[in-house]
Amino acid sequence: MFFFSFLYKSFLEKNSLRKVASEDGFLVGASVSSIPFLEDEKYRKILKDEFNLLTIENDMKFAKIHPQRDSYNFVIPDLIVEFALENDMKVRGHTLVWHATLPDWLTYKNYSKEELTIILKNHIQEVVGHYRGKIYAWDVVNEAYNDDGTLRENIWLKTIGPAYIELAFKWAHEADPNALLFYNDYSNEGINPKSNAIFEMVKNFKNKGIPVNGVGFQMHSSITYSKNYEKIIENFKRYRNIGVDVQITEMDVKVQHSHAPYDRRLEQQADMYSKTLNVCLLSSNCSAFVTWGVVDKYSWIPGFTGQKDAPLLFDNQYRSKPSYDALYKELEENSN
Numbered sequence: 001m002f003f004f005s006f007l008y009k010s011f012l013e014k015n016s017l018r019k020v021a022s023e024d025g026f027l028v029g030a031s032v033s034s035i036p037f038l039e040d041e042k043y044r045k046i047l048k049d050e051f052n053l054l055t056i057e058n059d060m061k062f063a064k065i066h067p068q069r070d071s072y073n074f075v076i077p078d079l080i081v082e083f084a085l086e087n088d089m090k091v092r093g094h095t096l097v098w099h100a101t102l103p104d105w106l107t108y109k110n111y112s113k114e115e116l117t118i119i120l121k122n123h124i125q126e127v128v129g130h131y132r133g134k135i136y137a138w139d140v141v142n143e144a145y146n147d148d149g150t151l152r153e154n155i156w157l158k159t160i161g162p163a164y165i166e167l168a169f170k171w172a173h174e175a176d177p178n179a180l181l182f183y184n185d186y187s188n189e190g191i192n193p194k195s196n197a198i199f200e201m202v203k204n205f206k207n208k209g210i211p212v213n214g215v216g217f218q219m220h221s222s223i224t225y226s227k228n229y230e231k232i233i234e235n236f237k238r239y240r241n242i243g244v245d246v247q248i249t250e251m252d253v254k255v256q257h258s259h260a261p262y263d264r265r266l267e268q269q270a271d272m273y274s275k276t277l278n279v280c281l282l283s284s285n286c287s288a289f290v291t292w293g294v295v296d297k298y299s300w301i302p303g304f305t306g307q308k309d310a311p312l313l314f315d316n317q318y319r320s321k322p323s324y325d326a327l328y329k330e331l332e333e334n335s336n
């Protein structure tokens with residue numbers, strides 16, 4: 001009986017992304033959204049069966065976790081972190097410093113440089129300190145660059161100045177010296193003014209001893225925009241040469257804006273997912289592949305574009321899609 005239940009269990013485990021990824025120490029993850037996490041048992045089951053890494057999609061953002069100047073709200077992120085650790089999954093913390101999803105108490109008041117510096121330092125140290133030892137990697141700074149390679153205007157740059165980025169990394173490291181610290185952005189996967197500027201910043205941080213471990217490539221994609229995979233490999237390689245990890249942190253693939261039959265669009269989507277994972281698996285410094293959501297109906301995209309879409313690995317009936325199969329196959333063939 002024991003033997004058969006063992007066989008059955010191994011069979012079930014075999015058919016999951018995390019099982020095939022874990023054999024090689026690779027991390028395959030998804031972002032978690034609080035409403036389905038709290039209300040949808042099937043959603044939680046997919047999370048724990050399929051992934052060995054979770055990113056908290058919204059509940060660690062400044063406005064959510066630090067809603068008033070003198071109070072923090074760790075309730076939902078605590079539940080998700082506990083769930084992850086109970087199920088032997090790692091967690092990516094997202095995100096400490098960003099221009100968006102800020103609380104009103106920050107947005108609608110003018111602070112001096114000294115005040116804002118203390119606010120940011122306290123925020124980072126309180127949040128990172130709360131999860132010390134539990135969060136495997138933090139997106140310390142998110143989307144600080146414009147596409148032309150200049151720094152994005154935001155309250156941090158305006159009031160603290162460009163040093164806010166390196167200060168954030170130092171403060172996060174002080175609060176949890178074992179957490180990996182990432183800079184995360186979008187449209188930075190190829191070689192372009194934005195990715196060059198980010199690379200120069202990270203290289204400079206390494207030279208100066210600022211604690212940065214990795215760069216996240218969000219990889220929000222669409223079947224109507226092709227990718228230059230050679231350039232992505234080249235970009236990942238230059239990070240490897242300076243001892244910096246890379247991760248795919250927020251991948252999804254839109255299928256709207258195409259006139260192809262739906263089945264064909266899902267095949268194109270699968271192809272994009274698997275080619276991107278392939279680049280990561282063939283790059284020795286690429287340690288994780290994370291999708292931005294799990295089940296199509298909970299994706300952020302329809303709300304953002306105003307059009308329905310199906311950007312993820314599971315459809316609205318929780319069935320795995322061709323994109324899932326393509327990732328599974330890629331993991332099976334190419335992890336080492």
Ligand code: 9MR
Pocket residue numbers: 057058061100101142218250300
């Ligand atoms: O998916 C997230 C969506 O639910 C939120 O409304 C939005 C604003 O906080 O952020 C979305 O996630 C973003 C992520 O935090 C950073 N990279 C881009 C993601 C998609 O906009």
